[in-house]
Amino acid sequence: MLKKKLVMIGNGMAGVRAIEEILQANPDMFDITIFGAEKYPNYNRIMLSPVLAGDTTVEDIILNDEQWYADNGITLHMGKRIKEIQRGYKKVIAEDGTEAEYDNLIIATGSDPFIIPVPGHDKDGVMAFRDIDDCDKMFAAAKKYKKAAVIGGGLLGLEAAKGLLNLGMEATVIHDQATLMNMQLDSVAGEMLRADLEEQGMHFKVSTLTTEVMGDKRVSGLKFKDGSSLDCDLLIMAVGIRPNMALAKDSGIYCNRGIVVNDYMQTVTDPAIYSVGECAEHRGIAYGLVAPLFEQAKVLAYQITGQGLKAYQGSVVSTKLKVSGVDVFSAGDFMGGPGADVLELMDRVGGVYKKLVLEDDKIKGVVMFGDTADGPTFFQWMQDGKDVSEQRSSLLFSASGLGDSGHSGIDLVSAMADDTIVCGCNGVSKKDVVDAIMTKGLTTRKEVTSCTKAAGSCGGCADLVDQLLASTLGTAFVESDHEPICGCTDLNHEQVKEQIKTKKLTMVREVMNVLEWKGEGCQVCRPAINYYIGMLFPEDSEDDRSSRIANEKMHANIQKDGTFSVIPRIYGGETTPDDLIRIATVAKKYDVPTVKITGGQRIDLLGVKKEDLTAMWKDLDMPSGFAYGKALRTVKTCVGSKWCRFGTQDSTSLGIHLEKRLDRIWFPAKVKFGVSGCPRNCAEATIKDIGIVGVEGGWEISTGGNGGVHVVATELLCIVETAEEVEEVSKAYLQHYRETGRHNERTAPWQKRVGLDSIKALVVDDLESRKALVARMDAYIATQDQDPWAARVADAEKEQLNKFSEYKRIDIPVRVEA
Amino acid sequence: MGNATAAWIEVCKLDEIPPSQARTVNAGDTVIAVFRLTDDRVKAIENRCPHKHGPLAEGIISGDDILCPLHNWRIHLDDGVVAAPDEGCVKTYPVKVEDGQVFLSL
Structure with a gap:
């Protein structure tokens, strides 16, 4: 098959991401050629600040090295700027004369930094902060010069100033607004940020307009509108970016603020030509953050490889950043005008500020400073339009706010919904990260990043990824590798279980002999061994009462x-x-x-x-x-639809039925059910091991709850239509728990340890596996024939x-x- | 038992004590736990843990020790001494098995 020719102008993050998506969708469809004006392969522009600050190196921020282009058969022209697109001949021509023909063309030329055209802006020592070359220039300048000025108090300007500070220069930031990062922060958070940065040695002139760059050949100072001035020998302009659309415009492609594209990222002028990234204007907006650009890349790939129509609807963006070591987060309409419903939390000593703007009990906007752990959750709720009236009083202390479980980061991430976006830059959800950790056996953030791209762009979610790692494999990692059952043995629960199984050991004493127990066992290990034997060999073993x-x-x-x-x-x-x-x-x-x-x-x-x-x-x-x-205790029910005027389902009958089916089974620990006939949940089902709540037309099954020392609410396992399905899923869940739970481990910690997703996969999604689990449970029940x-x-x-x-x-x- | 005053009292058959378990014997107000160990040796101590008076006969036998069912104190059946870190002592009784019959001396 003759491959189509795909040419891309631009070799930056958005464009190369689009190429990656295309390769993933159909690796054999195109012969790909990429022209990049810079002399580097695709690198992570967001990480320029850490490079400048000396926290990382240029090599470390390369996203796709030259080998990657070679491996994927991509012809890469680095350092070649395209001067002309000949749409009639379907070819592009570079400044050095290199030509390439295309069937499809992607323009991903990104943006250029905006230089304010004040008098003197073209003097030596005046520069932007946009690419690796700029970094190199700043490194060189810091060796010769002392006083730096940065115009622009946005993220880039502050990062540049911080970098220069680290390089030993004095740094003053000049901002035309009163509030730093006024696009992302309200005045309170802006003030806190300023105070923090001043403590780090940065100087500020806010609400200040620059009128002139002074100096002979090289910059020597700045003049301001209020008549004051400032000495400096290096000036960084970081006031914003402009879509780089000159080439497209010259080729007759319609441009407004950027290259105008439709919902499929095609230019409105020429359907063979696409545009993606900071240069593209979609529905009037040219995005400058990574997350929407990556979304665009996905849509482009979908369209160009002919998978069908998938429209880009525009993005609601949130900002989660680390500004010079300070965490900030914002999303939506966070200013909250007069009369707005605003919740605020201010801890000046602790350096924490949180503000939620509500409308009709729904989150409209959020600003957070210092502690941003709940940011993604709030953002998710904002997009979902979730009613937060019930959490109102505790919302700002913790989004998950449940009993004693709400305060540590690990608990927080485990309370996050599966589809909550962890990495906003790359659109990676909690589920993506957890699945990758589980299925690929990842143990470090670096591995997670290389597998899922989470924390690979701005790094703002690195802490969240760490917490997910800890909560997903924390206990499994530590305990399964090291912690023995008790002092009588060096083996842990899993090892003992495995040995019993492979060596077919059917007596407690035999297990202790064969596995070289120290002593005669104790109240911890003997009941555990007895349980494992009974679970593994229900028909060929006898209960050891002396180990009960x-x-x-x-x-x-x-x-x-x-x-x-x-x-x-x-x-x-x-x-x-x-x-x-x-x-x-x-x-x-x-x-x-x-x-x-x-x-x-x-x-x-x-x-x-x-x-x-x-x-x-x-x-x-x-x-x-x-x-x-350690068996089925109570199945708590409400009266349900039999009597209750609110009841939607017959919870009592279902509860009785389940209890009769499951009433003589030994489990790793006690098991409690709750069955409620409607979402009012009078049976308190959501703090039970299995909670079943009747809804119109079906039942919600949620699991892993606990009402004891550590209150844990159940997590939704699935929704089913019939009582038969409830029985089937409950049996499968409990059998899986019987087989993989550690003796004396309740379902709540078990579910947390093995992960709800892996349970869902085996108990809900994979029907074969579900059936097999139910069959094993039924076979076991048949052996327990006597009360x-x-x-x-x-x-x-x-x-x-x-x-x-x-x-x-x-x-x-x-x-x-x- | 060199004690001349020791009088052996017939208690029950060895088979009437479940293997690796115990049963209790009432002697007036005193309750005595008679343990049948894994190798069919028998031991007898007062059925009362020095900690919170747990009924030791219901505990798990571990070698020549009994683990109290209430809070898992470990008590040695030979001398009634509580294992560290806990402290205390339980009264022990002479006990013997002859022709499958268990005898106790108060």
Whole structure:
């Protein structure tokens, strides 16, 4: 197949990104030729400031080295400026005479720095800060000269001033507005930034217009409109950029503020010619930030490779920056005019300022200074139009604001929605990062950057990426590699499980012998081993009661005085008068001192003597509630659509059904369900291991919640239509938990450790895997065919004293005649 | 047992104590836990942890130690001494097995 010829003028970030997207979409479609005016391959222009500041080197900011162009069969002409586009012949001609024909042409000429045409602007020592050459000039100047002035108090100007400061020069920033970075910050944040930078040694002249550059051949000073002046021997102009469109204009392509393109990034004049990046004007806007440009690149690639129509709709931009070491974030309409609904938090000592502008309980704009961790979340909510009235009082303290879990960065990122954008520059979502970490086994930020591009452009999200790394593999990384189960062994949970499986060990004692246990095991490792054996070989192993803790051994909860408590199953919390009478009769007969309604909609008989247990179970004739075990505890339900005027689903029936299906299963730790019939969620389902909430036409299943010491809200697993699907997904989720959970690890930390995404993949998305999990769960359930209380009663009646005789009392005389 | 006054009291059959577990014997107000170890040796101590009076018979046996079910104190069954870092001592009782029968001396 004859390849089409694609030529690109410009070798910068937006253009090369478009080429990358094209190669990804269809690597064999084009013969690609790129002309770049600079003598470098594509580099990260945003990182010029760190280069200037000496934090990194030119080599380190190269995004695509020459090898990359070679590997992808791209003809690269560096240092060749195109002087003419001959649209009639479909070819471009460079200043040195090099020609190239095209079928499609991309103009990605970017922008030029704007030099204010004040008198004297052409003197030596007056320059812009735009490319690697400018950096080199500044390095050279800093060796000879002392006093630098920077016109422009935007991001670039401040970064340039900071760089010069680092190079040992004095630096004064002249800004025509009162507020620094007035496009991104309000006056309060601008003031804080200024104070911070002044502390670092930077000088400022704000609300000041420059009228003349003084000096003979070289700049020697500046004159201002108010009559004052400033000595300087280096002047950086950083007042903005202008789309570089001269070439396009000369070729008869329609230009306004930039090269005008349609929603598919085609020039409106010539459909064979595209434009992308800072030179392109879309719906009246020429973007200067990286994120929208990369979005444009994607759309361009989609269109040019013929994948169909995907329109660029324009971008809502947020700014998350590190200005000379200070974090700032802003998005939307953050000024908030008179009468606006504004939330503000100001901590002058801590250097933190946050401001949200609301309208109809929705976020309209946000400015943050010092602590920007919540920025992406707020931005996401702003785009989603989320109603924030409920979080209003705590919003500025923490977006996730849940109990004790809201304050550390790691918790914050785990509370972030999957589709929240972590890296705004490259449009990388939390899910992209987490998936890459999980599937490719990444452990460093550098690896994440090379895989996903997150933190590869402005680096403003580097902390977030670090936190995601920590929260995604933190515990897995540390614990699975190092932490043994307990002092009795050097092996961790996963290693022990693996050994039991491969060596087919079916007895606790055998496991401890083969795996060279130190001593006879303890209350931590023995129950764990017993659980793993039972989980792996449900049919070929016998429960080791001597490795059960007291509660599970006795099928009752031991109390502080050595008595026990008895809790029968009350499925779904729904009972009958007959059952209540029976419970009451038993309580009276055995003189039960306390009868208590539990938090899980059941009845607890407390203070039962050990020797009364079997007799009570027999009289009760109700299933064991497993309140003593690492098993299914309660399935809390609301009355649902059967009675409630708000109910949309029959939550009680579903709860009872689930509890009956799952009531005799051993898990790594206890498991609680909540089933609510409508989003009012009266069953408090969202702090349970599995929370099911009825919605119109279906059920929302969310998982990994916990209402204990660390309150954790469930995360949405999926939405299904029928009760059968709820059962299937719940079974698959719980079987996956049984197989991969560590003994004594609740679903909340487990889900956090293995990652909701990986769980979703196996339990929800991959139907084969879901089916297999359900089948294994069903096979296991089939082995648990007898209620433990009924079994003990039957044993007692058969007088199998060798087995459960410890329930029976023995009395001996205190004094015996010798 | 060199003690002349020691009188052996028949308690139960060894088989009536589940393997690697214990059962309790009431002697007036005192409750004694009789443990059957993995190798069928038996030990007897007062069924009362010095910490919060936990019923030791319900704990997990680890070698010649018992782990209290309430707060996992570790008590040596031979001498009743609590393992560090905790401190304390539990009363022990002479116990023996003859012809599958367990005897205890108060």
